[in-house]
Each structure stands twice: as structure tokens, then as C-alpha cells.
Amino acid sequence: MRLSRYFLPVLKETPSEAQIVSHRLMLRAGMIKQASAGIYSWLPLGYRVLRKIETIVHEEQARAGHIPLLMPTLQPADLWQESGRYDAYGPEMLRIRDRHDRDMLYGPTNEEMITDIFRSHVSSYKDLPLTLYHIQWKFRDEVRPRFGVMRGREFLMKDGYNFDLTKEDALHAYNRHLVSYLRTYERMGLQAIPMRADSGPIGGDDTHEFLVLAETGESEVFYDSEITDLKFGDREIDYDSHAQCRAVLEEFTSRYARTDETHDEALFNEVPEARRRTARGIEVGQIFYFGTKYSEPMGAVVQDADGASVPVHMGSHGIGVSRLLGAIIEASHDERGIIWPEGVTPFHCGIVNLKTGDAQADAACEQLYAALRKHGLDPLYDDTDDRAGAKFATMDLIGLPWRITVGPRGLKNGVVELTSRRTGESEEMSPEAAVARVAAIYGVA
Numbered sequence: 001m002r003l004s005r006y007f008l009p010v011l012k013e014t015p016s017e018a019q020i021v022s023h024r025l026m027l028r029a030g031m032i033k034q035a036s037a038g039i040y041s042w043l044p045l046g047y048r049v050l051r052k053i054e055t056i057v058h059e060e061q062a063r064a065g066h067i068p069l070l071m072p073t074l075q076p077a078d079l080w081q082e083s084g085r086y087d088a089y090g091p092e093m094l095r096i097r098d099r100h101d102r103d104m105l106y107g108p109t110n111e112e113m114i115t116d117i118f119r120s121h122v123s124s125y126k127d128l129p130l131t132l133y134h135i136q137w138k139f140r141d142e143v144r145p146r147f148g149v150m151r152g153r154e155f156l157m158k159d160g161y162n163f164d165l166t167k168e169d170a171l172h173a174y175n176r177h178l179v180s181y182l183r184t185y186e187r188m189g190l191q192a193i194p195m196r197a198d199s200g201p202i203g204g205d206d207t208h209e210f211l212v213l214a215e216t217g218e219s220e221v222f223y224d225s226e227i228t229d230l231k232f233g234d235r236e237i238d239y240d241s242h243a244q245c246r247a248v249l250e251e252f253t254s255r256y257a258r259t260d261e262t263h264d265e266a267l268f269n270e271v272p273e274a275r276r277r278t279a280r281g282i283e284v285g286q287i288f289y290f291g292t293k294y295s296e297p298m299g300a301v302v303q304d305a306d307g308a309s310v311p312v313h314m315g316s317h318g319i320g321v322s323r324l325l326g327a328i329i330e331a332s333h334d335e336r337g338i339i340w341p342e343g344v345t346p347f348h349c350g351i352v353n354l355k356t357g358d359a360q361a362d363a364a365c366e367q368l369y370a371a372l373r374k375h376g377l378d379p380l381y382d383d384t385d386d387r388a389g390a391k392f393a394t395m396d397l398i399g400l401p402w403r404i405t406v407g408p409r410g411l412k413n414g415v416v417e418l419t420s421r422r423t424g425e426s427e428e429m430s431p432e433a434a435v436a437r438v439a440a441i442y443g444v445a
Ligand SMILES: Nc1ncnc2c1ncn2[C@@H]1O[C@H](COP(=O)(O)OP(=O)(O)OP(=O)(O)O)[C@@H](O)[C@H]1O
Pocket: 109, 140, 142, 149, 150, 151, 152, 153, 154, 155, 156, 157, 200, 283, 284, 285, 286, 318, 319, 320, 321, 322, 323
């Protein structure tokens, strides 16, 4: 993309309505625009990151063997009357009446709808296990929408639902989701810690929330500091192996880590004092096992091997896709702007032309641009005639992790400059070497 042809409405001033850094930076970097309280348009730069996050989520779901589909945002009220949640959900549910006076709602979650799909099409234990998921907009009429996309009213969520014959199989599905979520967040450059949580209106006994540590997080968290040393890394996991998935769950959940809702002071005090931490965290996901809570009232049953009709064991598992943008920025920024982890950056590399109009500089930038694209990379080339300082400030604000700076002076010696946004360190090298380095960083050399 050439900046002169892009739509990047960056703001010079810090918007006064934004209370936390991620919200401020998303507005300043021209990523989102508020449409009304808690409802946002995703401008091109924000939309690119949102798509990257979605892609990682889809890839990791596929790796775990989960199947994507797409359910609508508007749902009929009768499904929710069947489960008993239509009255239980309260004012967070946006209720709508259509022209035929039918009660509808904008889905805050999809347990009922997926259970309806399941019961319509699956009747034998032979079709299990089955995990279906989608990435779809949700609406929750939050009392206090705030912090930009962190607590929106309309927000994008990945929600997945497992259907299993036995509790044991459903708990395996739970563990499998935990493993796939650990991988998902790490690919986004995040450490998200699974913590024992409260089940809330979804219901059920077993549940963990995934929290990213950040001062601006809305949850108070208590944990054993050893937990932050754990890394999933690039280990290979057989997602069908109950033992392997359970071992990961045990590794990542055996140390004390709880939110204020489930915090137990006596248990916490058993952690050696030097390792006890109290902090704040952002909830970026949650997994639940809830057994037959929906399958029983809604009649989602299968025939087991003996021909008996049994309700399926279920769980649901969510990732806050749009909230993740805020969480990543909270975890990765400095006073000049955002610092995107390579896994989610909207463009892989910036190219700054210090002297647009200079024939040699223009030609070198064009060559870099073409060479990077040949590797399948998306560079953002600042070909405008702004002054150098303004170009650097924009690149720093929007947070591309790598920048190649091209100017007549360097080109005289055959070099350009490659700069890391994270460390600020620059290195001079030939344009070819810069391309090779960036390609290697992204694993496409
Ligand atoms: N209002 C919101 N805005 C943005 N993301 C949200 C919002 N509510 C929930 N999410 C995201 O969706 C994920 C799955 O939804 P879940 O039903 O677990 O939310 P929740 O526990 O009600 O969230 P919270 O406690 O933050 O209100 C959450 O972990 C969170 O990352």
C-alpha cells in the first residue's frame, strides 16, 4: 500500500474522551471511529488488524479440528424461551420486534442457536465428537461501555461449542480448547494466563478465563509469579490425545491464578510470599464446560451405542476478537505509539522516503516495495511529500514493527536503514540485505 492512496486519518491531538492508552492510540492512529456509545466503525488500519486476529483464530481452530460456520446476529426469542434465558438475561439483551410483531434479539451469545442446529441434524453418537464455532458480531447493552473496543456494546467474538457423548469427552474438548487458546494468544504476541473463574449467566461448573496482565484491566487478579514463566511455544500437540491435552491443562492451571470473583485468601497464602502477585488483567477469552444445561431443556439428544437416547454434554468457548486489539496495545506500546507484535501487524514493514521527488530515492523505494511484495509481504510505503519528522511520527504512532528509511545520502553509499520499532535500534545495509532481513523475520525468506 502506498500511503498517498491509503485512507489513514491520523489525529494530531489526543482525543479527550479516551481514558486509556489503547483507546487513545486507536483513535489517534485512525483505526476506529465511534458511531455511538460502544459501537465503532473499523477504519482501514483497524480493520486490517482485526482480520489478522481473526485469521490466527481460524487457523488455530482448524488445527484443533474445530469446524467454522456462521450463525446470524439476529435471533428469534422463542429459542431463548426454551432454554429459560430470555427472561433471565436482563437488560444487557437488545430486544427487537419485527414488523410481524415477532420478538427477536441481537445475539449476545449463541448457545441456544447452535443447540437448535445440532438437534435438527445430529441424532447418533457416531457423529460425535463435534465442535462448531463462528466469529460473529455480538451485542450486549453494557451499562457502561468504555475504553473503546475493550468494552463495547457491539463487539466481535469467536464462540465455539462442543458436543460430546460423555462428560469425559466433553472435558477433553475443554482441555483441547485451553491448549488451542494458549497457542492462539501466543501467536498474537500475548501472554494470556488461564485463571479459575466464575461461570456467570452462561452457567456451569468448570470454567477458566484467559487474562492479559495490564494496569488498565478491569479484573483484579491474584497469582503465583511462577505462572508467568510458562510458555506454550511451538510444541507439537496431538489434539486427539486426552493425555496430552490434560497434561497441558495441568501444567498451566496447577499454580494459583484467580480473579477477584473466585479468589480464596487462604489458598493464596499457601503460595510462598515472594511469589504472590496482585495485579490487574484484561479478560480476552473464557472456556466453559456446562454438561447438559442446554441439551436437556432443548432436547439435544443422541442415540448411544445401546440405542438409548441421551442428552449431549456441551461446553462453550469464547475469544474476544475485537477486545484483543485493545489488549495487545495495552501490552505493547510506548510514549510514541503502538508497537505491533509481528503476528498481527497491519503492514509488515514501513518504507519511508526521506526525499520524495528525488529520482534515485523514488526508484530505490519502488524497488524495495516490489521486492517485499514478491516475498508475499505487505509494506506500507510513505510516498507523500511530508517532512521526514512527520513521516517518522506517523510510522511510530501506527506501530509497524520494522521500518526501512531511504534517503539520497545513504543511497550514495549504497545503503538504507532498517529500524526496529520495539528497540529503536537502526542498522545500515544494502536494500537487498534489508529485504532479506525483513523476509527472514516473517519466515518468508
Ligand atoms: N462488552 C464487550 N466488549 C468487547 N469484548 C467483550 C465484551 N464482553 C465480552 N467480551 C469478550 O468476549 C469474550 C467471551 O465472552 P464472555 O461471555 O465470556 O464475556 P464476559 O465474561 O461477560 O465478559 P466481561 O466479564 O468482560 O463482561 C470475553 O472473554 C471477552 O474477551
